Amino acid sequence: METLKVNEVKKHIAILCSRLDLPGGIERAIVNTANLFAQKEHSVTLVILDETKNSFYPLIPAVRVIQQALSFGITPEGNVISRKIKLLTDVLKLRKLLKDLKADLVIASEYPLAAAAILAGARKISKVVSWEHHHYYELKRNVFWNKVFRLTYPRLNAVVCLNDDEKKLFGSINHQPVVIPNFIEPSPPSLLTNKLILTVGRLAAVKGTDFLLQTAKLVLQEHPTWQWKLIGDGDMKEEVIRFIEKENLQNRLIIQLPVSHSIISEYQQASLYVMTSRNECFPMTLLEAQSVGLPCISFDCDSGPRHIIKNEKNGLLVEKENSSQLAAAVSSLIINGDKRNLLGEHATKNIRQFSPENIYQLWKQLF
Numbered sequence: 001m002e003t004l005k006v007n008e009v010k011k012h013i014a015i016l017c018s019r020l021d022l023p024g025g026i027e028r029a030i031v032n033t034a035n036l037f038a039q040k041e042h043s044v045t046l047v048i049l050d051e052t053k054n055s056f057y058p059l060i061p062a063v064r065v066i067q068q069a070l071s072f073g074i075t076p077e078g079n080v081i082s083r084k085i086k087l088l089t090d091v092l093k094l095r096k097l098l099k100d101l102k103a104d105l106v107i108a109s110e111y112p113l114a115a116a117a118i119l120a121g122a123r124k125i126s127k128v129v130s131w132e133h134h135h136y137y138e139l140k141r142n143v144f145w146n147k148v149f150r151l152t153y154p155r156l157n158a159v160v161c162l163n164d165d166e167k168k169l170f171g172s173i174n175h176q177p178v179v180i181p182n183f184i185e186p187s188p189p190s191l192l193t194n195k196l197i198l199t200v201g202r203l204a205a206v207k208g209t210d211f212l213l214q215t216a217k218l219v220l221q222e223h224p225t226w227q228w229k230l231i232g233d234g235d236m237k238e239e240v241i242r243f244i245e246k247e248n249l250q251n252r253l254i255i256q257l258p259v260s261h262s263i264i265s266e267y268q269q270a271s272l273y274v275m276t277s278r279n280e281c282f283p284m285t286l287l288e289a290q291s292v293g294l295p296c297i298s299f300d301c302d303s304g305p306r307h308i309i310k311n312e313k314n315g316l317l318v319e320k321e322n323s324s325q326l327a328a329a330v331s332s333l334i335i336n337g338d339k340r341n342l343l344g345e346h347a348t349k350n351i352r353q354f355s356p357e358n359i360y361q362l363w364k365q366l367f
Helices: 025-039 080-101 111-119 143-155 164-170 209-222 237-246 264-269 284-291 323-335 337-354 356-366
Strands: 012-017 043-048 064-067 105-108 127-131 158-161 177-179 196-200 227-231 253-256 272-275 296-299 315-318
Touching (some): 012 025, 025 043, 025 284, 043 080, 080 111, 111 127, 111 143, 158 164, 164 177, 177 356, 196 264, 209 227, 209 253, 209 323, 237 253, 264 284, 272 323, 284 296, 284 337, 315 323, 315 337, 323 337, 337 356
Parallel strands (some): 012 043, 105 127, 158 177, 196 227, 196 272, 227 253, 272 296, 296 315
Protein backbone atom coordinates (compact mmCIF):
# COMPACT_ATOMS: atom_id res chain seq x y z
CA MET A 1 0.00 0.00 0.00
CA GLU A 2 1.45 3.37 -0.99
CA THR A 3 2.32 5.63 1.93
CA LEU A 4 1.15 9.21 1.59
CA LYS A 5 3.57 11.83 2.83
CA VAL A 6 2.09 14.99 4.24
CA ASN A 7 4.31 18.01 3.78
CA GLU A 8 5.03 20.04 6.87
CA VAL A 9 3.02 23.26 6.91
CA LYS A 10 5.44 26.17 7.12
CA LYS A 11 4.60 28.81 9.72
CA HIS A 12 5.24 32.49 10.17
CA ILE A 13 6.93 32.66 13.55
CA ALA A 14 7.51 35.94 15.40
CA ILE A 15 9.91 35.90 18.36
CA LEU A 16 9.60 38.81 20.80
CA CYS A 17 12.79 39.58 22.72
CA SER A 18 14.73 42.41 24.32
CA ARG A 19 18.31 43.36 23.45
CA LEU A 20 20.48 40.76 21.74
CA ASP A 21 23.78 42.64 21.70
CA LEU A 22 24.98 40.94 24.91
CA PRO A 23 27.09 37.73 24.99
CA GLY A 24 24.72 35.68 27.14
CA GLY A 25 23.23 32.21 27.02
CA ILE A 26 19.68 33.49 26.54
CA GLU A 27 20.76 35.65 23.61
CA ARG A 28 22.58 32.70 22.07
CA ALA A 29 19.54 30.42 22.49
CA ILE A 30 17.19 32.98 20.86
CA VAL A 31 19.47 33.54 17.86
CA ASN A 32 20.21 29.82 17.45
CA THR A 33 16.51 28.99 17.49
CA ALA A 34 15.52 31.79 15.09
CA ASN A 35 18.21 30.56 12.68
CA LEU A 36 17.02 26.95 13.04
CA PHE A 37 13.39 27.86 12.26
CA ALA A 38 14.52 29.80 9.19
CA GLN A 39 16.71 26.90 8.03
CA LYS A 40 13.60 24.72 8.27
CA GLU A 41 11.98 27.16 5.81
CA HIS A 42 9.61 28.84 8.22
CA SER A 43 9.15 32.59 7.85
CA VAL A 44 10.87 34.05 10.92
CA THR A 45 10.58 37.59 12.25
CA LEU A 46 12.72 38.57 15.22
CA VAL A 47 11.04 41.49 17.01
CA ILE A 48 13.59 43.25 19.21
CA LEU A 49 11.73 45.49 21.67
CA ASP A 50 14.75 47.48 22.79
CA GLU A 51 17.02 50.37 21.83
CA THR A 52 19.26 48.50 19.39
CA LYS A 53 18.80 45.86 16.71
CA ASN A 54 22.40 44.68 16.96
CA SER A 55 23.01 41.03 17.77
CA PHE A 56 26.17 39.67 19.40
CA TYR A 57 25.54 36.30 17.75
CA PRO A 58 25.18 36.07 13.94
CA LEU A 59 21.72 35.86 12.41
CA ILE A 60 21.33 34.25 9.01
CA PRO A 61 19.92 36.53 6.26
CA ALA A 62 16.61 34.65 6.14
CA VAL A 63 15.69 35.95 9.61
CA ARG A 64 13.84 39.26 9.33
CA VAL A 65 14.55 41.73 12.13
CA ILE A 66 12.17 44.44 13.35
CA GLN A 67 13.30 46.74 16.15
CA GLN A 68 11.03 49.02 18.16
CA ALA A 69 11.91 50.30 21.64
CA LEU A 70 9.04 49.42 24.00
CA SER A 71 9.56 49.31 27.77
CA PHE A 72 5.94 48.64 28.87
CA GLY A 73 6.57 50.95 31.82
CA ILE A 74 9.35 48.83 33.31
CA THR A 75 11.67 51.76 33.80
CA PRO A 76 13.03 53.83 36.72
CA GLU A 77 11.94 56.98 34.93
CA GLY A 78 8.71 58.77 35.78
CA ASN A 79 6.22 57.82 38.49
CA VAL A 80 3.54 55.21 39.11
CA ILE A 81 0.99 56.97 36.90
CA SER A 82 3.38 57.76 34.01
CA ARG A 83 4.62 54.16 33.98
CA LYS A 84 1.04 52.83 33.70
CA ILE A 85 0.42 55.25 30.83
CA LYS A 86 3.63 54.01 29.19
CA LEU A 87 2.43 50.41 29.58
CA LEU A 88 -0.85 51.28 27.86
CA THR A 89 0.74 53.19 24.97
CA ASP A 90 3.37 50.49 24.38
CA VAL A 91 0.74 47.74 24.43
CA LEU A 92 -1.18 49.65 21.75
CA LYS A 93 2.00 49.97 19.66
CA LEU A 94 2.64 46.23 20.06
CA ARG A 95 -0.97 45.52 19.03
CA LYS A 96 -0.46 47.35 15.73
CA LEU A 97 2.90 45.67 15.15
CA LEU A 98 1.50 42.17 15.72
CA LYS A 99 -1.62 42.91 13.69
CA ASP A 100 0.58 43.90 10.76
CA LEU A 101 2.79 40.81 11.15
CA LYS A 102 -0.12 38.32 11.20
CA ALA A 103 2.19 35.60 12.56
CA ASP A 104 0.92 32.06 13.05
CA LEU A 105 2.92 31.79 16.26
CA VAL A 106 4.20 34.51 18.61
CA ILE A 107 6.95 33.38 20.99
CA ALA A 108 7.66 35.82 23.83
CA SER A 109 11.06 35.27 25.43
CA GLU A 110 10.40 37.28 28.63
CA TYR A 111 7.40 37.46 30.93
CA PRO A 112 6.62 41.19 30.39
CA LEU A 113 6.60 40.58 26.63
CA ALA A 114 4.30 37.57 26.98
CA ALA A 115 1.97 39.56 29.23
CA ALA A 116 2.01 42.52 26.85
CA ALA A 117 1.20 40.27 23.86
CA ILE A 118 -1.89 38.97 25.66
CA LEU A 119 -2.94 42.49 26.68
CA ALA A 120 -2.45 43.53 23.05
CA GLY A 121 -4.99 40.93 21.93
CA ALA A 122 -2.45 38.86 19.99
CA ARG A 123 -4.44 35.66 20.52
CA LYS A 124 -7.10 36.94 18.14
CA ILE A 125 -4.69 36.44 15.22
CA SER A 126 -1.87 34.19 16.52
CA LYS A 127 -1.04 31.37 18.86
CA VAL A 128 0.90 32.99 21.72
CA VAL A 129 3.40 31.18 23.94
CA SER A 130 5.95 32.31 26.48
CA TRP A 131 9.48 30.90 26.39
CA GLU A 132 10.85 30.80 29.93
CA HIS A 133 14.64 31.14 30.16
CA HIS A 134 14.77 32.10 33.84
CA HIS A 135 14.11 30.03 36.93
CA TYR A 136 10.50 30.62 38.08
CA TYR A 137 11.59 32.33 41.31
CA GLU A 138 14.58 34.25 39.89
CA LEU A 139 12.71 37.23 38.49
CA LYS A 140 11.19 39.39 41.23
CA ARG A 141 7.91 40.96 40.15
CA ASN A 142 6.37 43.88 42.03
CA VAL A 143 2.75 43.74 43.18
CA PHE A 144 1.39 45.25 39.96
CA TRP A 145 3.37 43.02 37.59
CA ASN A 146 2.58 39.95 39.66
CA LYS A 147 -1.13 40.71 39.14
CA VAL A 148 -0.53 41.19 35.39
CA PHE A 149 1.44 37.92 35.33
CA ARG A 150 -1.40 36.01 37.01
CA LEU A 151 -4.01 37.64 34.78
CA THR A 152 -2.29 36.97 31.46
CA TYR A 153 -0.37 33.70 31.80
CA PRO A 154 -3.45 31.44 32.08
CA ARG A 155 -4.51 32.86 28.68
CA LEU A 156 -1.32 31.82 26.88
CA ASN A 157 -1.64 28.88 24.49
CA ALA A 158 1.40 27.30 26.14
CA VAL A 159 4.39 28.00 28.36
CA VAL A 160 7.65 26.60 26.98
CA CYS A 161 9.94 25.53 29.82
CA LEU A 162 13.52 24.29 29.60
CA ASN A 163 13.20 21.42 32.08
CA ASP A 164 10.69 19.36 34.06
CA ASP A 165 11.24 21.25 37.33
CA GLU A 166 10.20 24.51 35.65
CA LYS A 167 7.28 22.76 33.96
CA LYS A 168 5.87 21.80 37.37
CA LEU A 169 6.26 25.36 38.64
CA PHE A 170 4.61 27.00 35.62
CA GLY A 171 1.91 24.34 35.61
CA SER A 172 0.40 26.13 38.59
CA ILE A 173 -0.49 29.14 36.40
CA ASN A 174 -0.94 27.73 32.88
CA HIS A 175 -2.69 24.53 31.78
CA GLN A 176 -0.26 23.82 28.94
CA PRO A 177 3.39 23.85 30.06
CA VAL A 178 5.73 21.96 27.74
CA VAL A 179 9.43 21.12 27.97
CA ILE A 180 11.70 22.11 25.06
CA PRO A 181 15.39 22.29 26.05
CA ASN A 182 18.05 24.36 24.34
CA PHE A 183 20.16 22.64 21.67
CA ILE A 184 23.83 22.45 20.69
CA GLU A 185 25.93 21.17 17.80
CA PRO A 186 28.77 18.75 18.69
CA SER A 187 32.34 20.01 18.27
CA PRO A 188 35.79 18.37 18.10
CA PRO A 189 36.63 17.24 21.65
CA SER A 190 39.11 18.60 24.14
CA LEU A 191 42.10 16.37 24.83
CA LEU A 192 41.64 17.05 28.58
CA THR A 193 45.39 17.40 29.02
CA ASN A 194 45.81 21.14 29.68
CA LYS A 195 45.95 22.16 33.32
CA LEU A 196 43.12 24.62 32.82
CA ILE A 197 39.71 25.03 34.44
CA LEU A 198 37.10 27.12 32.61
CA THR A 199 34.04 29.12 33.65
CA VAL A 200 31.99 31.24 31.23
CA GLY A 201 29.36 33.64 32.51
CA ARG A 202 28.41 37.05 33.84
CA LEU A 203 30.34 38.31 36.83
CA ALA A 204 27.26 38.68 39.00
CA ALA A 205 25.74 37.41 42.23
CA VAL A 206 23.14 35.24 40.45
CA LYS A 207 26.02 33.45 38.70
CA GLY A 208 27.69 32.81 42.07
CA THR A 209 30.85 34.77 41.29
CA ASP A 210 31.48 35.10 45.05
CA PHE A 211 31.38 31.29 45.38
CA LEU A 212 33.68 30.94 42.38
CA LEU A 213 36.32 33.14 44.02
CA GLN A 214 36.32 31.09 47.22
CA THR A 215 36.40 27.83 45.27
CA ALA A 216 39.21 29.00 43.00
CA LYS A 217 41.27 30.08 46.01
CA LEU A 218 41.04 26.59 47.54
CA VAL A 219 41.68 24.74 44.28
CA LEU A 220 44.58 26.87 43.07
CA GLN A 221 46.30 26.76 46.46
CA GLU A 222 46.14 22.95 46.42
CA HIS A 223 47.15 22.63 42.75
CA PRO A 224 49.70 25.38 42.03
CA THR A 225 50.40 24.24 38.45
CA TRP A 226 46.77 24.70 37.35
CA GLN A 227 45.04 27.83 36.06
CA TRP A 228 41.39 28.93 36.12
CA LYS A 229 40.05 31.09 33.29
CA LEU A 230 36.90 33.14 33.81
CA ILE A 231 35.35 34.51 30.60
CA GLY A 232 32.77 37.19 31.34
CA ASP A 233 31.95 40.72 32.37
CA GLY A 234 29.56 42.25 34.87
CA ASP A 235 29.04 44.35 37.96
CA MET A 236 31.38 42.17 40.08
CA LYS A 237 34.36 42.59 37.78
CA GLU A 238 36.22 45.03 40.06
CA GLU A 239 35.61 42.76 43.04
CA VAL A 240 37.16 39.87 41.11
CA ILE A 241 40.20 41.98 40.19
CA ARG A 242 40.70 43.04 43.83
CA PHE A 243 40.41 39.41 44.97
CA ILE A 244 43.05 38.27 42.49
CA GLU A 245 45.44 40.95 43.73
CA LYS A 246 44.74 40.25 47.39
CA GLU A 247 45.28 36.50 47.04
CA ASN A 248 48.27 36.84 44.67
CA LEU A 249 46.53 34.81 41.98
CA GLN A 250 47.75 36.88 39.02
CA ASN A 251 48.22 34.72 35.90
CA ARG A 252 46.48 31.85 37.66
CA LEU A 253 42.91 33.13 38.04
CA ILE A 254 42.47 34.86 34.68
CA ILE A 255 39.65 37.21 33.61
CA GLN A 256 38.95 37.43 29.91
CA LEU A 257 36.25 39.60 28.34
CA PRO A 258 33.88 37.93 25.84
CA VAL A 259 34.89 39.42 22.51
CA SER A 260 33.75 36.80 19.99
CA HIS A 261 30.48 34.95 19.42
CA SER A 262 32.48 31.74 18.93
CA ILE A 263 34.47 30.57 21.95
CA ILE A 264 34.36 26.81 21.38
CA SER A 265 38.16 26.89 21.08
CA GLU A 266 38.29 28.12 24.69
CA TYR A 267 36.36 25.04 25.82
CA GLN A 268 38.63 22.82 23.72
CA GLN A 269 41.70 24.18 25.53
CA ALA A 270 40.28 23.37 28.98
CA SER A 271 40.14 20.10 30.91
CA LEU A 272 37.34 20.92 33.37
CA TYR A 273 34.29 23.20 33.35
CA VAL A 274 32.90 24.65 36.58
CA MET A 275 29.55 26.41 37.17
CA THR A 276 28.80 28.25 40.43
CA SER A 277 25.34 29.74 39.74
CA ARG A 278 22.79 30.27 42.49
CA ASN A 279 20.08 29.26 40.05
CA GLU A 280 19.85 28.31 36.39
CA CYS A 281 17.25 27.01 33.95
CA PHE A 282 19.08 25.16 31.19
CA PRO A 283 22.50 26.79 30.90
CA MET A 284 23.98 27.00 27.41
CA THR A 285 27.51 26.97 28.82
CA LEU A 286 27.04 23.45 30.19
CA LEU A 287 25.82 22.34 26.74
CA GLU A 288 28.81 24.01 25.12
CA ALA A 289 31.21 22.40 27.59
CA GLN A 290 29.74 18.93 27.12
CA SER A 291 29.73 19.38 23.33
CA VAL A 292 33.56 19.19 23.44
CA GLY A 293 33.59 16.40 26.04
CA LEU A 294 34.41 18.50 29.11
CA PRO A 295 33.53 17.01 32.50
CA CYS A 296 31.33 19.61 34.23
CA ILE A 297 31.15 20.33 37.96
CA SER A 298 28.28 22.41 39.29
CA PHE A 299 26.18 23.25 42.29
CA ASP A 300 22.98 21.20 42.30
CA CYS A 301 20.85 24.35 42.38
CA ASP A 302 17.06 24.23 42.41
CA SER A 303 16.69 23.87 38.66
CA GLY A 304 18.89 23.47 35.61
CA PRO A 305 22.27 21.73 35.92
CA ARG A 306 20.80 18.40 37.07
CA HIS A 307 18.97 18.14 33.74
CA ILE A 308 22.29 18.18 31.87
CA ILE A 309 24.82 16.78 34.35
CA LYS A 310 24.20 13.25 35.61
CA ASN A 311 26.19 13.00 38.84
CA GLU A 312 29.17 10.62 38.67
CA LYS A 313 28.23 9.70 35.07
CA ASN A 314 29.12 12.68 32.89
CA GLY A 315 30.05 15.21 35.57
CA LEU A 316 29.69 16.04 39.24
CA LEU A 317 26.95 17.82 41.21
CA VAL A 318 27.54 19.09 44.74
CA GLU A 319 25.44 20.74 47.42
CA LYS A 320 24.35 24.17 46.24
CA GLU A 321 26.33 27.19 47.47
CA ASN A 322 28.93 24.99 49.19
CA SER A 323 32.34 26.22 48.01
CA SER A 324 34.36 23.68 49.99
CA GLN A 325 32.44 20.74 48.48
CA LEU A 326 32.80 22.25 45.03
CA ALA A 327 36.55 22.69 45.51
CA ALA A 328 36.87 19.07 46.67
CA ALA A 329 34.98 17.86 43.59
CA VAL A 330 37.21 19.88 41.26
CA SER A 331 40.34 18.60 43.01
CA SER A 332 39.13 15.01 42.70
CA LEU A 333 39.08 15.31 38.90
CA ILE A 334 42.40 17.11 38.80
CA ILE A 335 43.99 14.21 40.66
CA ASN A 336 42.16 11.41 38.86
CA GLY A 337 42.83 11.75 35.13
CA ASP A 338 41.18 8.41 34.30
CA LYS A 339 37.90 9.49 35.87
CA ARG A 340 38.17 12.86 34.15
CA ASN A 341 38.48 11.13 30.77
CA LEU A 342 35.61 8.73 31.49
CA LEU A 343 33.23 11.52 32.50
CA GLY A 344 34.29 13.43 29.39
CA GLU A 345 33.45 10.48 27.13
CA HIS A 346 30.01 10.20 28.72
CA ALA A 347 29.48 13.96 28.35
CA THR A 348 30.03 13.64 24.61
CA LYS A 349 27.41 10.88 24.43
CA ASN A 350 24.96 12.76 26.65
CA ILE A 351 24.93 15.84 24.45
CA ARG A 352 23.54 13.95 21.46
CA GLN A 353 20.02 14.10 22.89
CA PHE A 354 20.17 17.90 22.60
CA SER A 355 20.88 17.96 18.86
CA PRO A 356 19.16 20.66 16.77
CA GLU A 357 17.03 18.07 14.96
CA ASN A 358 15.80 16.45 18.18
CA ILE A 359 14.86 19.79 19.72
CA TYR A 360 13.26 21.02 16.49
CA GLN A 361 10.90 18.03 16.56
CA LEU A 362 9.66 19.24 19.97
CA TRP A 363 9.04 22.73 18.59
CA LYS A 364 7.24 21.23 15.59
CA GLN A 365 4.82 19.44 17.91
CA LEU A 366 4.05 22.80 19.50
CA PHE A 367 3.42 24.39 16.07
